[in-house]
Amino acid sequence: MTTSRSPLGRPRDQRTHEAILRAAEDLIMDQGYAGTSISAIATRAGVGKDAIYRRWPGKAELIYEALYSTVDTGPIPDTGTLLGDLTQLTRALLDEFATPAAMATLPGLLADFAADPALRSRLRSTFLAPARARMAEVFDRAASRGEIAGTVQVDLVLDTLAGAVFFHVGLMGEPLTTELAAQLAEIVTAGIGHR
Amino acid sequence: MTTSRSPLGRPRDQRTHEAILRAAEDLIMDQGYAGTSISAIATRAGVGKDAIYRRWPGKAELIYEALYSTVDTGPIPDTGTLLGDLTQLTRALLDEFATPAAMATLPGLLADFAADPALRSRLRSTFLAPARARMAEVFDRAASRGEIAGTVQVDLVLDTLAGAVFFHVGLMGEPLTTELAAQLAEIVTAGIGHR
Amino acid sequence: MTTSRSPLGRPRDQRTHEAILRAAEDLIMDQGYAGTSISAIATRAGVGKDAIYRRWPGKAELIYEALYSTVDTGPIPDTGTLLGDLTQLTRALLDEFATPAAMATLPGLLADFAADPALRSRLRSTFLAPARARMAEVFDRAASRGEIAGTVQVDLVLDTLAGAVFFHVGLMGEPLTTELAAQLAEIVTAGIGHR
Amino acid sequence: MTTSRSPLGRPRDQRTHEAILRAAEDLIMDQGYAGTSISAIATRAGVGKDAIYRRWPGKAELIYEALYSTVDTGPIPDTGTLLGDLTQLTRALLDEFATPAAMATLPGLLADFAADPALRSRLRSTFLAPARARMAEVFDRAASRGEIAGTVQVDLVLDTLAGAVFFHVGLMGEPLTTELAAQLAEIVTAGIGHR
DNA sequence: GCTTAATCGAGACGGTACGTCGCGTCTTGCA
DNA sequence: TGCAAGACGCGACGTACCGTCTCGATTAAGC
16 A cells, blocks of 8 residues: 555644745745845744745745746647647746746746756756646647648747747846737747748 | 046056956856855955956946957848848857856846846847847848848847747756757748748 | 642653653763753654653753762761861762763853753752751761861852862863862861861 | 064954944843843944954853953052952952853853863963962962961962852852952961961 | 543744855055 | 955844644553
8 A cells, every 4th residue: 555654743834834935925026036035034924944944945946836836737728720829828928927926036036046957957847847748739739730740849949939938028027018929929830830 | 529538546457357357257167157256256366346346336247248248249141041141140149158157157147137127228238239230130131132021020039039049058058959040040030931 | 648649641751761861961971061952862862852841941950960960968978077078078079070971061051050040049959958968067066076166157168169179170171180179178177177 | 573564454443343342241231141142242233243253253252351351450469468468369359250240141151161172271371370370479478478388289279269259159149248258268378378 | 441631752833043155335555 | 546455234044952832643540
């Protein structure tokens, strides 16, 4: 049997967990990523610093979980055309990145992730891999419809879309046009689709 | 006349200037961006901290000048085709970002720039604007050749290319394939070119 | 009758008690008083922290019991002379203070006791009072032998002896000469005896 | 020549130094030794913690300098009798230990000094050695007057007096009788003087 | 046999202090 | 005025203990 033994000692308090995440999000909102310290989060949450370090190894992981825990889990779009599907995928990406908190956080967060190989691979497996799987499915369907020929470099497309969104939204702080997702999807679809 | 008055007192020592830039580059190489402090740069350069703050307002600007001062000033590519021109522009972008020092620096540097509106606009005017001008020229020629119709959203294309390169190289630390530039240029060209 | 009701619930485990005292002594030996934490004692004893706090209110009391529980209960010396009796009392004092563990512990322990009035009076009643009683007896006999006249300030003598021993052994970490007890006793005897 | 080169860099600010010592003394007064933290001293003095750690390696040395810097430098007593001289020396000892701040500090301070061999020897050379020299002088004069015969174990006497004072005042927190010095001096004088 | 209640190991909890580091500014003496 | 050196106030870092608490499990004594 695989009955996982109930862990020893006092279990972690769920309310503590939530208070930390909430405090983190609040502080990010009005202080930005760099201006938010672990101590400040702890104070605001009414929590000891240890309670934070017990759960997360550092600021980057905490903030990542606080803001990006809602990985896209909706149904994979199936509009009947590659362009339609890609547009929806891109729009989902945008929706996640375009919140005020996310915009204020992305550059600093990505910098911290980039600086640490362990974090980098965590980001890849936690965030990028699911997105890649969804996109691969979309391309598969497009191929079976005959919309595209041969293989598509899914990673390349994903990087292109994510990179463009990051540049626009996170880095440049550009006002977010609702057409951006459509335009990007259009470019990529046409760029790939030509056989 | 606008002859700026020659400044009073002892003139700044050019060797100090160079020593700082060299020390900054060295430290970036083996400590990364976050691990490089102004104090450390000063010590390594055999220089007082004031000598640094007298020249640059902070770490971001110093590192930016030390590593990215060589803005692309070569001739605008003119291969006769949009694809060829874009490939060359993208390759230039890659060459600049793909040095070890640049890869180790980009995310942290961009985070610092993103956090400060003043820096952000400086980046836009110093770095992005020239690249945009060169790209606009390439598109103009393509239009006059009849390769593309109507207007092209140059900013969008630039963000897409730069974003993709940043994601691949700076953030993910991916091994750099020489074909990346060609592939990206191909996607964008096709994506735009279709009329 | 006042037969104390046998307590409800699971009785305390004697082995736990002993394991704690043994762990405390071990840790004191190679980490000193300040370097010994309650957590460390608990871990070393294979015991929860509560098991400690259930028995002792703090580190000072625990260590005190672990190292000084063997209050001098031997027969009161009766050598026939004041000098002989005082020498033996002093030697007993020395024997108790001169163990490596005691030497490593005394200053820190006394500091904790001094900082808390409750502890201070506990020390007085538990440790000093018995020693004082024994010494008073010795003086009584000396008076009845005619060795000393009038009253003797027992407290003063005790403080003098204990203070000197503490200074030599605990504070200065001086190598312990076997003659120290004799010399101190001699001084005090002569100092008091003169009428 | 032995002209000591003027040190490089900005010299340490004397007012900072004094503010720290004053804040330390204040806090000791109403918080005790254990209740006084370096951070609190820094805050109270309006000073950064570094300014403290730059000057003293830890709390013990800082407090020691703040409270006991005024080593007895008055003229060596010369009353004509050993008893008179010793009484005065003991009274000086008492005067130094019997201030409220000193009483609140001594046990904790001595514990910290005892825990570190380096501090222990510092205490010996800075504090005890001068006192020993003064006492040796007193004994020399007594010998030349014929009051005492042969050699006297100055260290033993010093430890006895200091230990007794420490026990009474620092450890037990006893109310301080003005006669204590006289009584102690009397015991020691008689104890030694008998030939 | 069942209930009651205290104890057990383990470890989470809110705090507080630690000693270090980097920031950007300032104050020296010398060039 | 520039310059190297380094002190300055500030504030965050991540760690260590404190003494209390909350788990599930264990161990008697009283019903």
